[in-house]
Amino acid sequence: MPKIDYSSYIKGSAARYNKIKGNLLLSADGIWFVPDDGGTELYLPIEKIMDAHIEGVLLKKISVITNGSNDRYLFSVAEKDEWKSAISLAAGIFRRVTTGTSSRPVPPSNGHAKLQPNSQAVSVPPPTPTSATQPTPKPQPQKKKKRPSSPKPAQSPTPPTAPAPPNAAPIQSATQAPTQTTPVAAPAQMAPGRSSTIAAYTGPWPSGQDYEQSFQTLKLSMHPSLGKVDQWEAVKNPKTPGWYVYASGNYGSIYKVKGDDNKFFALKCFTRKSENLNTRYFQISDYLLKHSKGLDFLAHFQYFEQGIRTRKSQSFYFPVLRMEWIDGVTLNKYIQDNISNLKILKKVSVNLMNELDRMQNLGIGHGDLAGDNIIVTNSGGVKLVDYDGMYIPNFKGEKSAEMGHADFQHPGRSVDTFSNKLDNFSALVIHLSLSAISENPNLWEKYNGGDPDCLILRKKDFLNLDISPVYKELTAMKNKKIKKLCGILEDYLAHGPLWDGVNPSMLASL
Ligand SMILES: Nc1ncnc2c1ncn2[C@@H]1O[C@H](COP(=O)(O)OP(=O)(O)O)[C@@H](O)[C@H]1O
Ligand SMILES: [Mg+2]
Structure with missing residues (x-):
């Protein structure tokens, strides 16, 4: 029961x-x-x-x-x-x-x-009365609200600890780190001089719960090649008591760690197979390092092919991305928090367009611009995260591994839509949305409604502008800039996804 x-x-x-x-x-x-x-x-x-x-x-x-x-x-x-x-x-x-x-x-x-x-x-039936072994209710976060009638707390709060799965052996010490033993099939294309086993890995990927357990015994879970892992400390998320995970998306979960230098960094652990993950990340990392000047807009990161093991896979290390920890909030949360501060929203959008322009000029396309991959920092700057679908010049002629959030993408986007112009459509969607919300904040409540995966426009609107209620409202607005942006959206939809009739710098100057 x-x-x-x-x-x-x-x-x-x-x-x-x-x-x-x-x-x-x-x-x-x-x-x-x-x-x-x-x-x-x-x-x-x-x-x-x-x-x-x-x-x-x-x-x-x-x-x-x-x-x-x-x-x-x-x-x-x-x-x-x-x-x-x-x-x-x-x-x-x-x-x-x-x-x-x-x-x-x-x-x-x-x-x-x-x-x-x-x-x-x-x-x-109602929960049975609390026994000494029952978990203790968390403090109620809501104000002036009733607690459920039962059960009542009997003990001081105890953080949940993950019991090992019935047949799981404890994780061995890091010094006993075994070599990768997963069967190796035909290796995928590799960056020169780097060996791969994850490329050939065909087993299941760890779930969020598997990683959650690994973070409870972080020092034993991380591959020693990542550094002084025995001095690392996993940081629990204060917003979800008892959990280590801070955020999770389609491909991975993000954790916060305090390093041996007492500084915080982020670890992204992958929960799904992504085509040529190693090849792509090694090359992206090399390219960004070479062009790091003027790219503060992107988080510094390092990809480790052998990063973390779980209780279920003690002899196999899954890759991790070690990244600079970004203190800030996602674009969606920022809009919600600043819905009455119209000037600020306009400024963020122009900032974002200028940064995207810089990135595009270096031959880079992000590939998945969306509310949850754009972080507005505490100082009001913008940073992009999630480089799984990134384009760099080395990838010319290749196919994209990801399609991005559909509500930010041209409906015609396919695996062949892969160049540094990749973000033009999303940039337009974001700039139009933020400009419109700055003029009429009610649009946010009415057309976003708490959806973390879009702003105010969705794929169904792009497919049918004629009957889109939000688009009807946008075109009825008197503001000239919004009228212009609506016109550009119509033109763009009549062209292909890599149309270059618009770009971030042009959007910023409108
Ligand atoms: N370096 C970072 N610092 C702080 N938060 C981050 C960082 N990277 C990602 N996040 C948060 O974690 C979420 C999920 O990470 P992301 O890389 O986008 O995973 P996915 O590929 O699964 O979408 C992001 O939407 C963002 O809110
Ligand atoms: Mg993401």
């Missing part, structure tokens, strides 16, 4: 479901509704959640759609704004879980029963 896993508790709020008052809880395992009257709880397992979003701005409705049956659950929450970021974060995670494109960070289970994989939303 499933019970709420309070150790993975993320967000709670007073809410109503089917006119019944209670508490809505978002945990890493799913969404729970706990009625105030002690009646049966509703549980929507995370694996079954297809989508979750805020629906009615005025009525403060959260809509949760489950897959399989396409059932839709509507909850009314008291604190819509507080839920908004949590639900959108969760929605992104849910989508990735259900499409299998990334792994959700799953905190260690506390032994509560799991539902059958095919179960739909289920009703379960």
Whole structure:
């Protein structure tokens, strides 16, 4: 029988479901509704959640759609704004879980029963009273909201620790680091002078949970070639108590580590196979090093083919990217936080266009410009992360390994869309969106609605501008710059994805 896993508790709020008052809880395992009257709880397992979003701005409705049956659950929450970021974060995670494109960070289970994989939303009896061995509820982050009626905390908070999987042996000490033993098939194309085993690796990639366990024993998990790993310290994410992961996208998860020099850096651990990962990253790293002058816009990084092992793969090290830690927020969060500071949004957009222009002039295309790959730093500068789909001149004539976020890409983009002009369409989408939001901030709430994967325009708008409600509003705006940008968007869509009728410097000067 499933019970709420309070150790993975993320967000709670007073809410109503089917006119019944209670508490809505978002945990890493799913969404729970706990009625105030002690009646049966509703549980929507995370694996079954297809989508979750805020629906009615005025009525403060959260809509949760489950897959399989396409059932839709509507909850009314008291604190819509507080839920908004949590639900959108969760929605992104849910989508990735259900499409299998990334792994959700799953905190260690506390032994509560799991539902059958095919179960739909289920009703379960109220949690049993707290015993000494039960996990302690996290402090409630919401203000003036009720806690769920039970269970009550019995102990001081205990950070969850990941029990080793039943058959897993403990990770051996780093000095005993074994050599890579995974079967090697025909090696993929390699950068000169570098050997590869990951290129030939055909097994499953570690999940977020596998990496989470590795970070608990970081010193034993990292390959000694990365440096003084025995002096490294993994830093837990203060926003998701008990977890090490800071963010996760389609290809990997990001962790924060304090190095032997007491400085912080980021480690990206890959959760999916990406074609020619080694070749690409070694070459990108070499190219960026050579052209590092004037490229502060990109994070400094180093790719390690043999980086981290997991409990399930003790004899095999998976690659990692060691990067400069960027203190800041994603573009989407920055817009949300500064929605009433119109000047700042305009400035960020112009900054971004100028930096993209510099990058393009060095022959580089990022390939996946999107809200979550653009970080606005604490000093108001912009930095790009996620170089998995990057183009550099060495890649001329090759195919791109990634297609980028669809809501920022020309609908005609294909694997052959690969040059330093790769970002022109996304730059236009971003500049048009930010310019429009600066003129009319309501557009953000109305057309983004907490979606972390787009700004205000989506692929469906590009495919059908004629019937796009957001585009209709944009074209009706009086601002000349916006009118011009709309005209450029129409022209661009009539051309191919690498059209050079527009570029970031031209956009910045509008
Ligand atoms: N160097 C870094 N410092 C701080 N946060 C980062 C850094 N690199 C990435 N992130 C955060 O982690 C998220 C996921 O990383 P990313 O490289 O984009 O993974 P994916 O390829 O899976 O999309 C990013 O959207 C960003 O918010
Ligand atoms: Mg990304």
